[in-house]
Amino acid sequence: MAHQETNDLTREDFDAGPSSYNEIEPNLYLGNLTAATDVEWLKQAQITYILTVDSCPLPRKIQCLPDVTLKYIQVTDMPREDLLTYFEDTYQFILYALERGGKVLVHCYFGVSRSATLIIAYMMKKYNMSFSKAFEAVKQKRRFVGPNPGFIAQLKLYEHMDFSINNNNIQFKLYRLQVAADNVRKAKILPQNHMDLIRSDPGLATVRPEPTVYRCKKCRRIVANASNILPHAPKEQQIWRHVSTKRHDKPPKQIKCLQMPESATQEEQKTAEICMKTYFIEPLAWMPEITHNVEGKLNCPKCNSKLGAFSWISGCQCPCGSKIAPAFYLVPSKVDWSNVVQNVQSTI
Structure with a gap:
């Protein structure tokens, strides 16, 4: 693993692997960090909205891209992290983008847990779909999706609350x-x-x-x-x-x-x-x-x-x-x- 002279690690010290992405629904993509930083692919796929859920925001070269709207949520891939309170906000972001003819990339580091959780939550709310059905629907498009146990519990609680945030729900x-x-x-x-x-x-x-x-x-x-x-x-x-x-x-x-x-x-x-x-x-x-x-x-x-x-x-x-x-x-x-x-x- 490469180190800087100061011995501090940076995001460049880690490898998210080759560019990986899948179209879950028309114009809605789920992918990894490598895909989100691939300027040529973003232009080729005509991505106009990027939703990042990761420990670090996207690099400046992506932030400076014209005609690309970014949304960043700082969350690590740990079971006790809170994604549930972001479900409504991210649903609205994706819906807004798609209704205006945009193309959306939702990504985390590997495109397996955090970003998959947000896509599953989106599918659940949009189609009034149970967690298990939404999970299978996403998995059919991207076979290695796998939210961590904490995120799965949050998705099930989201289902229990009828795909909304109910502040009076005891479990919430x-x-x-x-x-x-x-x-x-x-x-x-x-x-x-x-x-x-x-x-x-x-x-x-x-x-x-x-x-x-x-x-x-x-x-x-x-x-x-x-x-x-x-x-x-x-x-x-x-x-x-x-x-x-x-x-x-x-x-x-x-x-x-x-x-x-x-x-x-x-x-x-x-x-x-x-x-x-x-x-x-x-x-x-x-x-x-x-x-x-x-x-x-x-x-x-x-x-x-x-x-x-x-x-x-x-x-x-x-x-x-x-x-x-x-x-x-x-x-x-x-x-x-x-x-x-x-x-x-x-x-x-």
Whole structure:
């Protein structure tokens, strides 16, 4: 492997192999870096749009090409990398290009995992197609495509959400928390682009309050709504997992269980297939420590009683045997379940 005199490696030190590309659909190509930097081929194929998903942008000679529109997404080919949140943006980029008679090249380094994932997501949304069918359709055109396991899980979650980003989907919430936790692990604080994960304070007055809430047992202050609860099953070990529910099935049973109080009978809890020994919740605005600390306690914002704790990295081991990470949790003995609506803001 060649080195510069400074012993620093550059992109030129690595070889993506010979130019490789395949036309997946009319005017839509999937290829490798070598194809994306082959000026003669780009001109011959009349490529007018290039979508790059790689650790480095394309070299200047490509960026300076006239009549070629570039889009760059910086992502490495690692299972825990986030591509899901780019699916809608890249779909619109490809669709815009094709509707205007353009020719699009989507590429990563080898044209196997990252770029294939974006093409598969595009096919799924365009044709209302399952992941497995879209994968096979792309594979028929480019036989060695192979998204890594993390990207496959993201594509399946995308299918579960009906080819859109649903911020209220519990699995998507868990997924985004994991992505944020990976960034907190590196930066030791919550990056600004993840601040939207922190939901509004449920204790503040609102026009449409939720009927089911959790209150501090000592001062009765509302500390969580039912929709803030992230349900888990006993002995569940996954940080986040894909729910294998068919896209048009009824919501999973656990969604109905969020209103169950701690006093629910064992039979009721068993039927619900949900653990109530620890209340895992979303990050909330009344938790000031969570943005600049990796872990800590969660105290009631009114009376300062300890209600639980949080950990972005280590997570929490529930008594049921489930390991949840990252974790923001309330201890059931410290809060009460309530369906008495009080925090109503009147409107005139």
